Amino acid sequence: MAKTHQISVEKRDDEGKGASRRLRRAGFVPAIVYGGELKPVSIQILHKDVWHASQNEWFYSSILDLSLNGDVQKVLLRDMQRHPFKQLVLHLDFQRVNENEAIRVRVPLHFLNQEGSPAGKTSGVVITHELNEVEVSCLPGNLPEYIEVDLGELKVDDILHLSDLKLPKGVEIPELRLGKEHDHAVVVAKEVREEAEAAPEAGEGEAAAAAAPAAAAKKDEKK
Structure with a gap:
């Protein structure tokens, strides 16, 4: 089960592009909380808190506790807009x-x-991670922060699929319900063989054979 992580937020009343720009200049990030039976709520978070959290894997896949003056709501991050080249969350x-x-x-x-x-x-074997994340379905209380993939027994030419993953109790991969064609490869171990030396291009051998008598004739003339 994933841990929960608390982030302090403040409610904001001003909305619009102008208000958002003022917030950013003051060191805050505008945000919105939606879903459930409650109405959407506009909030603001200190940019330094957001930036620090965004450097961690859990920020994107864990249940977050948003604390508004002690009132805690459990949420998931669904979208984050970044500045195209500055280290800013918008x-x-x-x-x-x-x-x-x-x-x-x-x-x-x-x-x-x-x-x-x-x-x-094994020398000459390349192990490729075809997937680095996977979509799971579960109750919030069963959400794993990550899924471990033990490759200790991986052999040459092995292919590890989604169906081979060991999932925590109460967790499933919805895509597997769609059929075998959706049982994608996760890890592939493949031997890379060195390519044989390239054969002479067509015509090269014939040209060399034709040139040999001419070279021999020139040699005889010099004698």
């Missing part, structure tokens, strides 16, 4: 979660024991 969207309703969230994959696996110890 706006955030949070969605309220109901502990009794399933949610869909993309969670990161953590790969373990790759170097010690048979494939990892």
Whole structure:
């Protein structure tokens, strides 16, 4: 189960582009909280708090506790707008979660024991991570912060699929319900063979053979 992380917020009354620009100049990030039975609420968060949180994996895949003067609402980050080249967060969207309703969230994959696996110890083998995150469905209380993928037994030519992942209790991958064609590869261990030396291009051999008698004739003339 993922941990919860608390972030302090303040309610904001001013809206619009002008108000948002003033907030940013004052060191805040405008945001909105929506979903559930409550109306959407406009809030503001200190940029330094948002920036610090955004450097962590959990900010994007965990249940967050937004604390407004002690009133805590559990939410998920659903959208974050960044400045195209400055280290600035421009706006955030949070969605309220109901502990009794399933949610869909993309969670990161953590790969373990790759170097010690048979494939990892074999020279000339490339191990590719085809996916680095996966969408899961579960109740908020069962949401994992990440899913571990143990590659300790991975061998050459092995392919690890979504259906091979060991999921926590109460967690499933909705895409697998759509059929076998959606059971995508997660990890592939493939041996890379060196390409054989390129054969002479067509015509090169014939040109060399034709040039040999001419070279020999010139040699005889010099004698």
